[in-house]
Amino acid sequence: MQVGLIGAGNMARALARGWGDPVLCADPVAGRAHSLAAEVGGQALDSNPEVAQRADVVVLCHKPAQLEDVAGEIGGTAKAVVSILGGRTLADLEAAYPDTPVARLMPNTAVEVNKGVITYARGARVDDDLHASLQDLLGRLGHVIEVDEHLIDVATGLNGVAPAYLALFVEAWVDAGVKHGLPPALASELAVESAAGAIALLAAHQGDTLGVRRAVTSPGGVTAAGLAALERRELRAALLDAMDAVMTKLGR
Ligand SMILES: NC(=O)c1ccc[n+]([C@@H]2O[C@H](COP(=O)([O-])OP(=O)(O)OC[C@H]3O[C@@H](n4cnc5c(N)ncnc54)[C@H](OP(=O)(O)O)[C@@H]3O)[C@@H](O)[C@H]2O)c1
Known part of the structure; x- marks a missing residue:
């Protein structure tokens, strides 16, 4: 064709x-x-x-x-x-x-x-x-x-924007690692490979985000502290706002 x-x-x-x-x-x-x-x-x-x-x-x-x-x-x-x-x-x-x-x-x-x-x-x-x-x-x-068809616009707020959102997330994550002493290339390798592995893990667990999070989050541990900080900075609210902005831009 x-x-x-x-x-x-x-x-x-x-x-x-x-x-x-x-x-x-x-x-x-x-x-x-x-x-x-x-x-x-x-x-x-x-x-x-x-x-x-x-x-x-x-x-x-x-x-x-x-x-x-x-x-x-x-x-x-x-x-x-x-x-x-x-x-x-x-x-x-x-x-x-x-x-x-x-x-x-x-x-x-x-x-x-x-x-x-x-x-x-x-x-x-x-x-x-x-x-x-x-x-x-x-x-x-x-x-x-x-x-x-009526779902394509809202789906755009997930699949269409995904490379940009993930790029921003990884970039900020790498910068945080660099702030605490990681060489940029190593921080980038760690973030990109870890993100790819985590996504593969989520797919293998049929998108069970809670199960994957629980499995890595020991009570009172390092991951719990990091997740709590992300929640305090309202990551979820930021993603909701981003979806609203996409829909507004699409005239929906
Ligand atoms: N980028 C994404 O991630 C993404 C994802 C999904 C869907 N889309 C859709 O994909 C489309 C293109 O997006 P893009 O990001 O690739 O934009 P882009 O990089 O600006 O590409 C659009 C191209 O079309 C050319 N063009 C303008 N008028 C034309 C005409 N009359 N005939 C033929 N070509 C013409 C533009 O030339 P000029 O620069 O000279 O105007 C430009 O080279 C958009 O409709 C967007 O909604 C994009």
Whole structure:
């Protein structure tokens, strides 16, 4: 299935790296499309309609506000459209592409290392063959979860933002280690590897956060002291506020 990318920014690059196949792409900044095609193979084309003509499926990787303008260019040409545009609903997409099968997804940048988490909502015009092909294509990027479309926005507050939230958490954690004398490279290795191991442990325990926490928290011990400090600084409240901010930004 030949993929065409409309826009060659951060998310397009992450998707293309994850697939590792030649892509067709176009971007207003031609150099961006050329460097992406040079990296993963394929071709940077001069215009969005050329991408749509030659691709089996077009992935919209431009900004959400550009939906209607881009649809005006490629609406009659694209054979199938997959959108990653934050906050743009299937109804918006199907109105912009009235004659085309459309699916809506929300990936995260971990697709680059085939560890993405992708929520997927199938549009009404996506037939079973296309659905199966998209599942295969997306499955190569990580973990695909088909959800009711109305859940994609709130899910974005978990999967879409996850690389940024975890990066911030790890960065602050490393700085704390450095403050107390760890060399930065060692602090970074400890934090990244420990975070990866802890996530694997949580997955092995079916997301049982309480069980995993209890197993490492001796009464009156070191971990209990650290957790109490995090609770005092209202980590939970900060995450609630962050989710509220995401929903506000998405207009929900
Ligand atoms: N970044 C994430 O983690 C993430 C996660 C999930 C979904 N998304 C969604 O992915 C989309 C892209 O996000 P991003 O972070 O990759 O943004 P980005 O880095 O700014 O990439 C968007 C690219 O699209 C180009 N573009 C603008 N107008 C275009 C047009 N008419 N035709 C073709 N390309 C056009 C932009 O060029 P200019 O810079 O010249 O405008 C830019 O190179 C957004 O809709 C976002 O909601 C992002």
